[in-house]
Amino acid sequence: MIEQLLFWIFATLACVGAIAVVATQNVVRMAFWLVISLGSVAALFFLLSADFLGAAQLLIYVGGTVVLLVFGVMLTASGPYVRIRTTPPEMLMGAAAGGLLLYVMISAISNVDWGELTASIPIESPAASTKAPDEAAQVTPSPRRMASVEWQKRGTVRPLGLGFVGLRSDRDAGQSGLAPGFFLPFEIVSIHLLVVLVGAAYLARAKRRVVPADSQGLP
Amino acid sequence: MNGIVASLTLEEFLNNLLQPSKGGSTDTIALIAFLLAALIHASLLLGLFGGLPVFYIWLERKVAGRIQDRLGPTRVGGSFGWLQTIADGIKLIQKEDLVPKEADGLVFRMSPYLATIASFAAFMVLPLSDGWVAVTSESGAFLIFALMSMEVLGIILAGYSSGSKWALFGAMREAAQMVSYEIPMAICALIPLMIAGSLNFQTIGRMQGGVFWNWFIFHDPFAFIAFFCYFITATASVKRAPFDLAEAESELVAGFHTEYSGFRWSIFFLAEYSSMFAVSAIAAILFLGGWNDGLGISDAVNTLRGQWMDAFYIQGFSLGTYLANLFGAAVLIFKGCALVFVQIWVRWTLPRLRIDQVMSTCLKYLVPISCGLFLMAVLWPLVLASTFQRPVLGGPALGEIREADRRVTAQPQPPRNSTIAAREEVAR
Numbered sequence: 001m002i003e004q005l006l007f008w009i010f011a012t013l014a015c016v017g018a019i020a021v022v023a024t025q026n027v028v029r030m031a032f033w034l035v036i037s038l039g040s041v042a043a044l045f046f047l048l049s050a051d052f053l054g055a056a057q058l059l060i061y062v063g064g065t066v067v068l069l070v071f072g073v074m075l076t077a078s079g080p081y082v083r084i085r086t087t088p089p090e091m092l093m094g095a096a097a098g099g100l101l102l103y104v105m106i107s108a109i110s111n112v113d114w115g116e117l118t119a120s121i122p123i124e125s126p127a128a129s130t131k132a133p134d135e136a137a138q139v140t141p142s143p144r145r146m147a148s149v150e151w152q153k154r155g156t157v158r159p160l161g162l163g164f165v166g167l168r169s170d171r172d173a174g175q176s177g178l179a180p181g182f183f184l185p186f187e188i189v190s191i192h193l194l195v196v197l198v199g200a201a202y203l204a205r206a207k208r209r210v211v212p213a214d215s216q217g218l219p
Numbered sequence: 220m221n222g223i224v225a226s227l228t229l230e231e232f233l234n235n236l237l238q239p240s241k242g243g244s245t246d247t248i249a250l251i252a253f254l255l256a257a258l259i260h261a262s263l264l265l266g267l268f269g270g271l272p273v274f275y276i277w278l279e280r281k282v283a284g285r286i287q288d289r290l291g292p293t294r295v296g297g298s299f300g301w302l303q304t305i306a307d308g309i310k311l312i313q314k315e316d317l318v319p320k321e322a323d324g325l326v327f328r329m330s331p332y333l334a335t336i337a338s339f340a341a342f343m344v345l346p347l348s349d350g351w352v353a354v355t356s357e358s359g360a361f362l363i364f365a366l367m368s369m370e371v372l373g374i375i376l377a378g379y380s381s382g383s384k385w386a387l388f389g390a391m392r393e394a395a396q397m398v399s400y401e402i403p404m405a406i407c408a409l410i411p412l413m414i415a416g417s418l419n420f421q422t423i424g425r426m427q428g429g430v431f432w433n434w435f436i437f438h439d440p441f442a443f444i445a446f447f448c449y450f451i452t453a454t455a456s457v458k459r460a461p462f463d464l465a466e467a468e469s470e471l472v473a474g475f476h477t478e479y480s481g482f483r484w485s486i487f488f489l490a491e492y493s494s495m496f497a498v499s500a501i502a503a504i505l506f507l508g509g510w511n512d513g514l515g516i517s518d519a520v521n522t523l524r525g526q527w528m529d530a531f532y533i534q535g536f537s538l539g540t541y542l543a544n545l546f547g548a549a550v551l552i553f554k555g556c557a558l559v560f561v562q563i564w565v566r567w568t569l570p571r572l573r574i575d576q577v578m579s580t581c582l583k584y585l586v587p588i589s590c591g592l593f594l595m596a597v598l599w600p601l602v603l604a605s606t607f608q609r610p611v612l613g614g615p616a617l618g619e620i621r622e623a624d625r626r627v628t629a630q631p632q633p634p635r636n637s638t639i640a641a642r643e644e645v646a647r
Contacts, residue, residue, distance in 0.1 A: 029323065029325065032376060058368075058369060062369050071375065071394040071398065
């Protein structure tokens with residue numbers, strides 16, 4: 001009941017924020033609405049008891065990306081408030097890209113057999129006490145169900161960390177051997193980001209050398 | 220099973236409350252008591268969030284006065300001027316709420332709340348004692364850093380939306396400073412987290428029980444240096460002097476809050492002073508033993524846990540657990556206040572850095588130092604294990620503590636303190 005109510009509140013806020021980001025023309029207001037939208041998505045993660053994911057969402061998007069966005073706007077703005085006006089072709093292209101993404105996501109979601117998935121996860125009905133997952137697990141002790149009971153008890157951090165190095169709890173115990181971890185992709189992505197950062201620093205530096213009077217006392 | 224312990228979710232609790240015929244009238248009374256306990260503890264947390272800044276602002280004035288060979292406030296509310304902050308607060312609430320013509324009204328009005336909410340949210344994950352936390356989270360340490368990083372956004376948006384050059388400069392400095400200082404802060408915080416092998420504040424605090432050489436600051440030489448590194452970056456992250464460039468009174472009028480007045484101005488300061496406590500309490504938990512006093516008194520008090528069950532005719536309420544929690548909270552708040560005192564002391568004795576000095580302190584010194592400390596702290600147990608066949612010098616190793624923990628949890632636990640569940644649920 002309460003969780004349903006919270007879900008609807010945050011889901012509405014996320015959607016309203018997302019629409020407001022598109023609808024407003026003022027960049028800083030966009031950033032504000034983006035905070036609302038991304039923060040509500042983080043709250044939805046917390047409702048799903050995925051604390052780590054919610055915290056990562058807050059740290060990376062709200063605390064990192066939006067701060068950098070506003071910082072970038074403040075550094076580069078020529079007028080008091082930067083306005084972005086979208087031309088009709090831009091709007092068309094944006095709508096096309098958004099619509100395609102929506103189509104892909106809807107088709108992906110509708111292709112999943114949710115019945116099988118929900119059967120493998122212990123359902124927390126409003127009347128169920130905390131004992132219910134344990135009892136459900138005793139009836140059919142499938143490894144996946146045990147894993148999800150474990151997540152509900154102890155949070156997702158430990159399974160995430162173990163899965164990162166290859167001990168994945170989402171695989172059945174019957175599948176022997178180590179699953180591929182996520183270490184290598186993570187390292188590749190982070191090196192990629194480092195390259196991007198170095199490149200951005202190089203570009204910014206080169207520009208400043210051409211116009212030395214441009215620097216306003218900020219490094 | 221009585222109503223207090225059984226009603227673990229608020230939803231379930233409300234269901235039971237609406238159908239009292241199922242459990243009889245005693246259950247309803249127990250549930251009402253549960254709600255009352257929840258309300259009391261939620262308001263206590265809110266009171267801590269509001270009350271600590273009031274005390275710190277008074278302390279700041281007194282300390283500043285003493286350092287400058289003055290007396291500080293002496294008259295309001297008796298001999299020590301201890302009502303000074305409240306008098307100021309009443310004055311500030313009466314002031315007109317101004318919004319400049321040039322400002323972006325919506326963002327200008329909202330950003331003080333954004334900063335304050337972020338600061339309060341950090342209090343919700345901050346454990347005051349072993350088991351006394353509003354929201355338990357397995358990744359609490361990560362979550363609290365995420366929440367505290369949101370406070371910066373409120374300040375930047377406030378500076379930008381003010382429509383004033385001074386405020387814009389303050390916000391730009393704050394953004395540049397925070398984007399850089401978060402890196403060494405996180406790396407320094409990683410060192411104790413790595414020693415504990417957990418992001419959970421409860422586990423981290425429990426591992427530092429006993430005498431003070433179990434504290435993580437004395438775990439290895441690198442953790443010792445990391446504490447000072449962390450404290451410097453934490454001081455910068457709550458924009459305290461010598462890193463208070465966002466407000467820099469002598470250069471920028473008042474920096475990001477130049478255009479603010481009255482209530483909105485005062486809640487910026489509420490956020491700042493309560494964040495000072497939050498970062499100090501995090502430092503205390505990560506490095507200084509958290510709610511353990513370091514003399515062994517905590518362990519003696521902890522034996523009270525589970526004692527005097529059914530006190531005050533409330534089933535499942537253990538007075539001993541409650542007292543132990545209260546003692547732990549007092550220890551942690553004392554440690555936090557001591558660190559805040561250091562921050563105040565530093566503010567009134569060190570000159571403010573220039574922005575380029577702030578940036579080079581971070582990027583040229585703190586980032587390499589913290590990276591080096593982290594690497595050394597990673598290598599330290601390996602070196603010890605290869606020379607002494609033990610990953611730690613003194614005290615139990617991580618695996619041994621885990622085993623002990625498992626043995627403790629394997630024993631039948633006394634029913635949980637109802638207030639913990641209450642506070643968890645209310646916060647959710």
